[in-house]
Amino acid sequence: MAKVHNFSAGPGILPAEVLQQAAAACLNFDNMDLSILEISHRSKNYVAVMDEARQLIKDLFEVGNEYEVFYLGGGASLQFAMVPYNLLTENGFAAYVNTGVWASKAIKEAKIIGNTKVIASSEDKKFNYVPKGYEIPKDADYFHITSNNTIYGTQMKSFPKSPVPTVCDMSSDLFSRKVNANDFALIYAGAQKNMGPAGSTMVMVRKDVLGKTNRKMLSMLDYNVHIKGESMYNTPPVFPVYVSMLTLRWLKEHGGVSWIEKINQQKADLLYNEIDRNECFVGTVEKADRSNMNVCFLPTKPEYEAEFDKMIKAERIDGIKGHRDVGGYRASLYNAMPIESVHVLVDVMKAFEKKIG
């Protein structure tokens, strides 16, 4: 039977060889004759996994020892709270850009902790573009952005120069393209798009921004506790981190971020070109801000949907239904998505136009 083309917005597609290795480790990890699901996280074999995963993140970001990397549970949603808890001072304020659902949630949590200003928003047009040309206050404790918006399909193509530490939620486009990581004070990302399965979240932070709030902190919410514990203050999400390590190793071994960036651009171009050419579909996002990860488009007539749904199902195209806030379709083109699957989708779109026409 033909393979399933997995366009899921997340948890999303992972490399086939990673899935094979993950399955094998469930039975016998590292020739220990034990499953990775039942070994101590303090065993030397597993400590090596955690160390490699953390180093791979630093390698892929090309940062030095002024940065610390650790994995946590709780998803990016927990980071929405932990970022202000660790960085927002009592008399200071944080500056946020609101580019959609996830940014809004981050803002909501920051407001519970301290003063928070929304300095730019694209809410006026249902988040179908990325705000630009705003000024970042020089006296903010930090400046928070969301690099890619999974739901609305927008992506920041460049990052404003900031006079204060920049914090970025990169959950849905992490390691999909070159960024200058040294421009950021803190980057976080739920693993379940480009970095592994659900259940672990990566935090990379430049150490000098920590320890400034005087807040008496709960241990599990204190970045310094996790740094000191070398990402094992308590039992980490052992298997999710292992599969994340395999995914990062796959990326590095195949050529790293510059390799995948080219492929991701080809995939996105292929699909956006078809959306723009095809009279039956229309993109939802301003062209300059279109995400290379999450491609949102609508049928030009609502009644097309039922027939198109039938045709994509016949080709085993999966996970392409648009988010309820946008409707239509959303094709997620994460790192592990082969261009062949995008061709299959584009071919169905062409066939649909022919059929309708």
Added chain:
Amino acid sequence: MAKVHNFSAGPGILPAEVLQQAAAACLNFDNMDLSILEISHRSKNYVAVMDEARQLIKDLFEVGNEYEVFYLGGGASLQFAMVPYNLLTENGFAAYVNTGVWASKAIKEAKIIGNTKVIASSEDKKFNYVPKGYEIPKDADYFHITSNNTIYGTQMKSFPKSPVPTVCDMSSDLFSRKVNANDFALIYAGAQKNMGPAGSTMVMVRKDVLGKTNRKMLSMLDYNVHIKGESMYNTPPVFPVYVSMLTLRWLKEHGGVSWIEKINQQKADLLYNEIDRNECFVGTVEKADRSNMNVCFLPTKPEYEAEFDKMIKAERIDGIKGHRDVGGYRASLYNAMPIESVHVLVDVMKAFEKKIG
């Protein structure tokens, strides 16, 4: 080659059939032709997993709809903070019993949040017994205990009748024996002993104890948010919850808690009887408080250790080294540990005595 006998204190041994199913799902989950590591947590196949896992917990605890169950990331350590965050009022206080490292950590976090009294402790004897005969203050917001102490090998054999809601950390003996769950207002447990792999934590709470603090709460730390989100407020730890569900299903299908309790008693009796009989070893814990999950013992002469270590290694006995706070040996006998492995250990202990004698 002989199998490895996995006495790890946690993450600990899981049933062989669960490991097989977990490995298979990494390649093809539920005949979807997709890995469980790359599917949406909102897919109907996965929602069914989450629902089954939550229901299994209620079934095994034999509780009704006044209780809610959900899974979180972050381990029991995050619950050390979330319990007081959700239950400890501004002018109230919490009553804790200190029975070791984990209870101490829970107390430390509670003190950051509000007034906390330690009403009993076994610290005077390096936590080698469980305090008894203390009075639980009638005006406490809640009473917190740790049912089993993984590090020191003690276990509460009964639970005091409490005039206030009882909160229990059952991380290391959950579902190993019958307890009257209806006597508890809140039970939490890191999954990585009797309930699955690392990466998810179970919380079961009686709804009436929530919503009393007037605290403005961060979403991810608010139990009511997770209840309302049916354990999917945000992306859950998909795979850890799946393997937890398989482990709970295994337990229920084989006869449930009353079935495993008998086997666990046989395993513990077998090993403790040998410790008491054998002149080369001595238990570390007061007999009445010995844990059926974590059996701690020392060689009667320190110089025995090198030779005994060699002998257990030859039999592929793994994960039995004692915690650095106690020394010697700790054999963890979690639900999935077959009695055959305990026989192998006991036989080595007998052989060692013979050799020394």
